[in-house]
Amino acid sequence: MKKLLLIAIVLRLLVSAFLFHPDIKTYNFQASFLKKGVVNIYSYLITNKATLPLKDEFVYFPLTYFILGGYQMVTSGILGSGFDSWLADAGAGSVVNNQNIFKYLAILKFPYLILDIGIAFLLLNYFKDRKKGEKAFILWLFNPFTILIIYAFSNIDIFSVLLTLIAFLFIKREKLWKASVFLGLACCFKLYPLLFIPFLFLKGKDLKEKILVSLIPIFILGAVILPFWSPAFVQSALISGLTTRIFNPGFSIGFGESIIVGFFILSALFFYGWLTDKKNNLFNYWTVFLLLIFSFSHFHVAWLLWIAPFMVILAIKKPSLSLPIFILSALAIAIPMFYQDRSMTISLFRIYTTWYDLLPTPFVVLQKLYDPYNFMSVLHSTLAGGSLIISYHILKKEEEEW
Amino acid sequence: MKKMIWFTTISILFMLFIMPAIMASLIKMTPADDQPGYGPRRLSIYGINELSQKFISKEKNLTAIGTTVKNPNLKNKKEVVLDLYDANSNLIRKSILNGFNIGDGDFVKFVFDAIPDSQNKEYSLTLSSPTAAADEIIEVFLMDNTANGIIEYTFAEETHQGGIPMVTFHKPENKWEIIKEVYSNWLSKLLSPHSRKTE
Numbered sequence: 001m002k003k004l005l006l007i008a009i010v011l012r013l014l015v016s017a018f019l020f021h022p023d024i025k026t027y028n029f030q031a032s033f034l035k036k037g038v039v040n041i042y043s044y045l046i047t048n049k050a051t052l053p054l055k056d057e058f059v060y061f062p063l064t065y066f067i068l069g070g071y072q073m074v075t076s077g078i079l080g081s082g083f084d085s086w087l088a089d090a091g092a093g094s095v096v097n098n099q100n101i102f103k104y105l106a107i108l109k110f111p112y113l114i115l116d117i118g119i120a121f122l123l124l125n126y127f128k129d130r131k132k133g134e135k136a137f138i139l140w141l142f143n144p145f146t147i148l149i150i151y152a153f154s155n156i157d158i159f160s161v162l163l164t165l166i167a168f169l170f171i172k173r174e175k176l177w178k179a180s181v182f183l184g185l186a187c188c189f190k191l192y193p194l195l196f197i198p199f200l201f202l203k204g205k206d207l208k209e210k211i212l213v214s215l216i217p218i219f220i221l222g223a224v225i226l227p228f229w230s231p232a233f234v235q236s237a238l239i240s241g242l243t244t245r246i247f248n249p250g251f252s253i254g255f256g257e258s259i260i261v262g263f264f265i266l267s268a269l270f271f272y273g274w275l276t277d278k279k280n281n282l283f284n285y286w287t288v289f290l291l292l293i294f295s296f297s298h299f300h301v302a303w304l305l306w307i308a309p310f311m312v313i314l315a316i317k318k319p320s321l322s323l324p325i326f327i328l329s330a331l332a333i334a335i336p337m338f339y340q341d342r343s344m345t346i347s348l349f350r351i352y353t354t355w356y357d358l359l360p361t362p363f364v365v366l367q368k369l370y371d372p373y374n375f376m377s378v379l380h381s382t383l384a385g386g387s388l389i390i391s392y393h394i395l396k397k398e399e400e401e402w
Numbered sequence: 403m404k405k406m407i408w409f410t411t412i413s414i415l416f417m418l419f420i421m422p423a424i425m426a427s428l429i430k431m432t433p434a435d436d437q438p439g440y441g442p443r444r445l446s447i448y449g450i451n452e453l454s455q456k457f458i459s460k461e462k463n464l465t466a467i468g469t470t471v472k473n474p475n476l477k478n479k480k481e482v483v484l485d486l487y488d489a490n491s492n493l494i495r496k497s498i499l500n501g502f503n504i505g506d507g508d509f510v511k512f513v514f515d516a517i518p519d520s521q522n523k524e525y526s527l528t529l530s531s532p533t534a535a536a537d538e539i540i541e542v543f544l545m546d547n548t549a550n551g552i553i554e555y556t557f558a559e560e561t562h563q564g565g566i567p568m569v570t571f572h573k574p575e576n577k578w579e580i581i582k583e584v585y586s587n588w589l590s591k592l593l594s595p596h597s598r599k600t601e
Contacts, residue, residue, distance in 0.1 A: 352426075
């Protein structure tokens with residue numbers, strides 16, 4: 001096990017250092033203002049937009065800013081004096097040609113490694129059967145999907161994913177209060193765990209507990225975001241395109257009204273849990289909800305991490321589903337690769353050479369043979385169909401203990 | 403589980419160490435330099451308003467010239483022509499694009515058959531859109547300084563130092579040359595003393 005863990009860490013460090021997604025530089029540039037004493041990053045960025053080399057808004061929640069900024073403070077001695085000028089460098093070529101880029105990326109992504117390994121150990125202890133736990137541990141460490149999603153795309157969602165998994169483990173042990181605290185903390189990094197609250201409500205033993213465990217995450221989130229509440233915060237983080245995209249898909253029912261697919265799924269699962277499934281197995285609802293959300297929305301590749309630990313648990317619990325899960329995971333990660341965004345594919349390798357800028361993206365290559373949007377639709381429809389059947393399998397086995 | 407361990411390890415190592423070579427082998431031409439910076443000054447090209455520019459090719463196998471072109475409101479749907487002349491004003495290459503394919507602010511490459519002995523030779527290019535009317539202009543930017551072997555430009559019968567921020571592209575002798583160059587660039591950064599110690 002130790003040897004495997006070592007290999008897993010080496011693989012992660014290599015991907016961390018050699019693949020570069022520009023997002024990591026952008027949000028670390030923004031977080032670097034904590035060192036200069038800036039507390040409210042949202043209004044600071046908007047006020048100083050004209051003079052800043054990078055104009056993007058900070059789309060994450062305050063806790064992300066303080067964690068990343070604090071980490072930079074701690075590691076500033078290792079990062080060196082040139083680090084801040086690298087962060088502020090807006091040149092597309094000079095950024096990747098910086099001699100220190102490997103060091104910068106490895107250090108900036110190091111917290112993800114800690115959290116990633118933390119998830120592996122949580123999965124190790126998830127099952128009563130030690131052998132199953134070891135399988136989950138290995139499957140988490142040795143699947144190319146999570147390595148790519150976390151380290152190539154510099155996925156900051158890992159904070160929420162770890163905290164959500166801890167919350168889920170507390171639910172499994174019937175410790176709903178602790179679970180709701182961790183769910184609240186997870187919401188402080190990313191809003192999506194908020195969507196699990198209706199299911200937490202179902203799990204409560206009586207009305208008082210139901211209300212309290214539902215309100216705790218909202219209170220924690222409120223306590224963290226209220227000091228920063230301003231038009232800048234609302235615009236940049238709370239209702240940013242990325243936060244609300246999950247609820248974009250829908251279909252019109254006439255007269256300006258529409259059915260929002262995300263809420264429809266949430267509502268259907270909530271009422272199913274309330275009226276049909278008396279055991280209220282939250283694993284089922286969280287997993288099915290995420291599976292269906294990815295099936296019916298134009299998801300960001302980073303979001304796939306939200307469901308990854310649950311897919312590992314599912315694959316170990318039901319080995320017959322492991323191959324379909326692998327195929328659907330490959331499909332899910334393939335879809336964003338065909339977006340027109342260069343940083344989904346070719347640009348990840350710009351550290352090797354900027355000559356790759358001359359290469360066409362998979363979208364452009366495909367365009368010469370077939371309509372790429374049609375192709376993506378075929379992939380997404382296949383993902384949706386497969387996810388629907390996996391969801392059916394999960395809900396059908398509701399009597400089982402996950 | 404063993405299969406998954408092997409699959410993941412091999413696929414990650416393949417992506418990091420072999421994939422860059424595969425991608426490098428797909429590169430058909432390489433730039434001699436980065437594109438020089440440019441200011442807000444622009445020249446409008448249409449009808450008889452054409453731009454000429456002298457430059458020296460730094461490398462052999464000159465095969466394309468690229469620069470940033472504006473196509474305001476995407477109105478130009480006419481031919482955009484780049485003529486290339488040698489030092490004796492002989493037309494040696496011609497590349498024609500359609501304005502329909504030029505976005506507003508695109509980096510546009512005019513590709514032609516490679517000129518094998520182009521290294522350190524002076525050339526002159528002419529950029530025109532002869533059938534475009536005054537409301538179908540394309541615009542090119544002007545550099546503030548000279549760079550990339552650019553000597554001078556002529557527009558409206560006036561000649562000035564500098565010119566448009568162009569990049570010359572050159573066809574590699576073979577695929578291995580590019581692959582070697584990619585890995586040596588990567589390794590030189592990786593093995594640079596700066597990448598291993600704190601400044």
